[in-house]
Structures are given as structure tokens and as C-alpha cells.
Amino acid sequence: MLILTCPYCGTAADETELHPGGEAHVVRAGPEADEDTFEAYLFQRANPRGVHFERWRHSHGCGKWFHAARDTLTMQVHGTYPAQVTEPPQDILDAIEEARAR
């Protein structure tokens, strides 16, 4: 069972308590965007065999959206962080680097 800690309420939640929301940090294309940009925004997704930054909702808990860094091959969770950021915070990136070095 995948367990993620909600960065808002601090609950270590089972995946049955959470709802997955797909790739994090997707930048919304504006009305002036060309077709390529809009296609990428709507359909093309990172699909790494390794660390994936993704959105989750603590749907059966506090209800908040948050982000997680999770390895799709090993299921190791490198950390969770609030959703109000446009890129992964440094401490998460450090944790990933540390796990890779080990």
C-alpha cells in the first residue's frame, strides 16, 4: 500500500484515502499559445521510469491538493510538498539526489 504524508494536515495517508491527479507542474497554455504548446499542455505527459513529480488530493481527509515526488519503478517516496509552487522545492531535490547517491 502506497502511503503519502499530506503536507497540510500531516496525516500519513494510505492510497485509498487519496486521489491521484497526474503530472505536477504542468504549465497552462494561454489563449495566445500555438497549437504545439496547447497539444503538449493538454495531452503530452512526463512518463518517467524513475522519479515522477505528481499531484495528489487528500480526498478522504483534509481535501487539499498537494504534490509528491515518487519513484515509479521502486515506489520510493522522496517527499511531499504543498501545491502552491511551480517547481519542486530544493529539499525534495536534495532528497532525490541523496537517494541516488546511496
Next chain:
Amino acid sequence: MKHYSAFAIAREALRNHTGWQRAWRDAQPKSRYDVVIVGAGGHGLATAYHLGKNHGITNVAVIEKGWLGGGNTGRNTTIIRSNYLQDPSAAIYEKSRALYETMSQDLNYNVMFSPRGVMMLAQTEHEVRGYKRTAHANGLQGVQTEFISPKRVKERCPIIELKGPRYPVLGALWQPRAGTARHDAVAWGYARACSNMGMDIIQQCEVTGIRSEGGRVTGVSTSKGEIDCGKLCMVVAGHSGRLAEMAGFRLPVESVALQALVSEPIKPCMDVVVMANTVHGYMSQSDKGEMVIGGGADGYNNYTQRGSFHHIEETVRALIETFPMISRLKMLRQWGGIVDMTGDRSPIISKTPLENCFINCGWGTGGFKAIPGSGWATAEMVANGTPGPLAEAFGLERFREGRFIDESVAAGVAH
């Protein structure tokens, strides 16, 4: 290679089975091929087979990171059906189902195709309307399906409980000519036929890079050295994203784990395939007597080939209401496969931004049934350089152009 026949069995029985040959040649790579196919699963092998059979192209290598048919080809629940809603889907899946009917004869290899019929249960009013619509659409497409009453459901499959409190059976979409086949035999039959035509099947050969010149593919770098090719076709399902990255483009595909499980073998108790899409479960009985159960897909990206246990719990919890007799069965094995999901739940058979490089992926949770039709259509595209009538609707450009082939509603979760 020697022809398999009743006579061959009799002959070998008289000489202690010393005359059997290897079914196919485990080859090492040559320096160049006209076509290199990445992925020796069903779709890759079927593509190679139809390149040789339909288009006379036999200087072909099928390279595989693991072993023959070791990915989703050997992990699915072997269901073959073509009762889709949209016209392009019906065309390719029906072509596929028809090819399965004669596959054992075509390949001279018994794939144990069993047209036992597939029943998709309607357990909500919404599903009743949906399946009636599908039955009408199938009528126009030339696919033989029919919406049947609960009484006929019970006649076809007596172990079903019609009056489940949570999931009553209100009817079913019945496709009498759908069924199952032996999945490993499909891979081995194609491999044998391809090997017979002089093609090389190269196992444990991982692609590490894709070489190109002036926007045109020239070869692949592999763990067994450099291989030049005229044309390249990627048929690697859940790992398509990684190959696309090597070739320099992105795909509208995400990889998730889909699970299945089998019970201990029991005496024959059902001779149809039953799918219950409301509860994400489907079941059939294998020739060995095991109940083969397919479950739901995980909601998040995953390459672990295991999947989340709670999906198994959900599936089994719901299925024992519809099939009360399975509640005391022991489950023997559970496994997962990595399926490549597209936004509209329809596959991609397409040219790519790299010239002479083609891709076949995105079959999601329903690839096994499509193997021969997909191979037929992909071979046509690779041979002619442009998709033919079966494949043209499945191009990558459909996402940009908004021409989706929306099967996510029509097919539900279970494929």
C-alpha cells in the same frame, strides 16, 4: 522447420519424440536489416509476420529487452472481442477477431482460440442504455452483438447471481463469436512463423539509443552492439515513452499497472467470458480449470508490474456478489503488467516526427485481442510508409486535431 500435424505426432510417438525441432531460432544480430522492430511481444511479432506475409519484407529483426512474450503478452487475461463503439475501433478489432479465427491454421501452431462468447454485464441503468447503443452501433459496423435479457444471461452462465443487492444484473451485451486464446502460444506461433521466413528474433537485446541523420532514422544502439536499419518500428507498450525520448519526441501516453489473478483449478463451471465493467472485474475459466480474473488499473504512473492490492480487494469483493460460488476459492497467483494509456483510451499506430520511424502503442488495458489486426495494420504502414485504412484514424496527430476515438466511455475500464 517441420510442419506440425497429426501425422507428425504419430511419427514422433513411434520414435520417442526425438525428431522435434526448436520452434524458432534464437538469433544474434546482424549489422543491418531493412526493418528493425523493437519489442517481441504479440504486436511486434505480428507486425513482423505480416511484413513478411503480406508485403514480402523478410530482412527483419525483432529485438527484445527481456524474453519472447514476457511483457503484457504473457500477462493479460486472454480475452478477444470486438464490441467497441466507434467505427475505427470496430474495424481494427473486428479484423483482429476474424484473424484469430484462422490463426492456428495460418501459423501452423495451435493458439487454442476458443470462440466461447463474451458477455458484458449491464449492472446499472446507465450501462443498459450504453450497451444497447453499442449493440446498435455494432449492427451498423457489421460486428455481431446483441443486448440480451437477464434470463438469457442466467442460461448462458448459471453461476451468476442476478439479484445482487448492490450490483443486480439488468442485461448484457453478448458477442457470441468473441472468446479467448492461449496467449503464450500466440507469441510462439508468430515467432515460429517469422523465424521460418528468415527473420531474426533477438532476445535480451536492450535498445540504448536511436541514431538518426537529417531527421531520418538510421539505426539503433543496443546492448548487443550497433544495428543499422532502413525503417524502425517501436512496439513496446508501457515503455514507449522511454523509446520516444531516445528518438526525440514525446507521447500522449502514461504507464500504469493493471492487475490480474487466478484461482486454484476447479471443475468446469462457466463456458463464457463475463465482464462486469461497473465493478472493474472480469472472469473466465481457463482450460486448466483456473478462474482467471482481471482487475482494475492503478490511477497513478507505475512501472512495478505489481499494482496496488486494494484494487484486487475491490474487484474480488464485487465479483463474489455476482458469482457467490467463488467466495471460497483460493487465489493462486496475482500479477501486474504495465499498460500504456492514452487520453482517449484508443491506441496509436502512427508515423513519428522522425522519418522512417513508426510507433505502435497505447493499447492500454486491451492489447491482446488486437494483436493480429494491429500487426496487419502496422505492417501495412511500415511497408508503404503511410498508414492504410485500418490505421489512419489512429495517428498521433488526432490529439492535436481533436479527432479522438473516444472509447473510455464505450469500453469502460476493463478492456
